[in-house]
Amino acid sequence: MPINAGYEYGIAESKYNKAKTPQEKLKALEEMLRTAPSHKGSERLRSSIKQKISKIKEQIESQSKKRGGHSFTIKKEGAAQIDLVGTTMSGKSTFLNKITNANAKTSNFPFTTKKPEIGTMDYHGIKIQIIEVPAITKDFIMQEKGGIYLGLIKQADLLVIFGKDKEEIKLVLEELKYNNVKVPYIVYDNANDMVEKIWNKLGLIKVSTKQPGKKADYPPIAFKKGVSVRDLAERIHKDFVKKFRFARIWGKKVKFPGQSVGLNYELNDNDIVEVHAK
Ligand SMILES: Nc1nc2c(ncn2[C@@H]2O[C@H](COP(=O)(O)OP(=O)(O)OP(=O)(O)O)[C@@H](O)[C@H]2O)c(=O)[nH]1
Ligand SMILES: [Mg+2]
Structure with a gap:
């Protein structure tokens, strides 16, 4: 132990020495860095810890890539693929x-x-694929059985994290972190509006087309936030952009219902769009 390193550092270092998996080593190293003395004399120590951290991260990444080769995936269907990931029960x-x-x-x-269970959620006409991943336990992802699901988890657009209490949620999030899972997530809280929370977190909008003089078409179409009328026109038909004259929009952000806009108009959730072409 270096001079002046505190008690916490000592604990972190002994955890590092006892660590068996790269994930445990990474966790201990991060703790060592956090608790290492920060005066000038300890710069070498800190930089050696940082080097070890970056090495171990590389090791974890290459391990998970290898493992990814064995893992199975589920073909994406619908506007998004969401995994339910958490502890048992x-x-x-x-x-x-x-x-x-x-x-x-x-x-x-x-x-x-x-084994993974697959379902389709119908969110106001938008189909979203939901997959329950078999329960996570400590070091689960590192185990033979857990590892095969790592590729599945990494390909999801969003994770919903489940646990019976805060400790379990923390455990799941740590398992994901130490296996380099960078997918956005939301923690399940059993709220009535959980489905809306999930939809909002996805960063998607739903937009309906309509014909002049008729009601909005059903189902709506899902887009990433930030798309324009041009993206919608392209999705409907490639000639629509060339022949485009204007579009009329019904929605919460237009100045009046049926306002005329151009190709660059940015669409919002629940907009109804009537494209006028030559
Ligand atoms: N108190 C409470 N119990 C619940 C809730 N949701 C599910 N349960 C009960 O908890 C038990 C486990 O529920 P499951 O949905 O099978 O849990 P799981 O996470 O799929 O568990 P595994 O697939 O076995 O790992 C069942 O007896 C449910 O009836 C909830 O929101 N509150
Ligand atoms: Mg289950």
């Missing part, structure tokens, strides 16, 4: 069954879900 299957057409087995016994 945290209500993943119950929620999946509630919001999708799935009929996953739920029970009072742990580890009921043994």
Whole structure:
């Protein structure tokens, strides 16, 4: 132990020495860096810890790439793929069954879900794929069984994190962090508006087309936030952009219903668009 390093540093260092997996090593190294003395004399120590951290991160990344080769994925369908990830008996299957057409087995016994369960959620006409990943335990992803799901988790557009309490949520988030999962997530909180929270977090908007003199078409189309009338016109038909004259918009951000806009107009959630072409 270096001179003047505190008690916490000593604990972190002994954790590092005992660590078996690269994930445990990374965690201990980060703790060492956090608790290392920060005076001038300890600069070498800090930089050696930082070097070790970057090496171990490379190791984890190459490990997860190798493992990714064995892992299976599920073909994306619909506007987004969302994974329910969490500890056992945290209500993943119950929620999946509630919001999708799935009929996953739920029970009072742990580890009921043994393979990914897939469902489709219909959000005001937008189809969203929801997948329950079998429960996570400590070091689960590092284990043979858990590792095969790492690729699946990494390809998701959003994760919904489940746990029976704060500790479990923390455990799941740490497992993901130490396996380099960088997918955006939202923590499940059993709120009535959970589906809306999920939709908002996805960063998508739903837009409907319409014909002159008729009601809006159903179902609407999902787009990433920030798209313009041009993106919508292209999605409908490639000639639409060439022949475009103007579009009329009904929605919450226009000055009046049916306002005329050009190709560059940025669309908003729930906009209704009537494209006028030559
Ligand atoms: N108190 C409470 N219990 C719930 C809730 N959601 C589910 N349960 C109960 O918790 C138990 C486990 O629910 P599941 O949905 O099977 O949990 P899971 O996360 O899919 O668990 P595994 O697939 O077995 O790992 C069942 O007995 C459910 O009835 C909830 O929101 N609150
Ligand atoms: Mg389940």
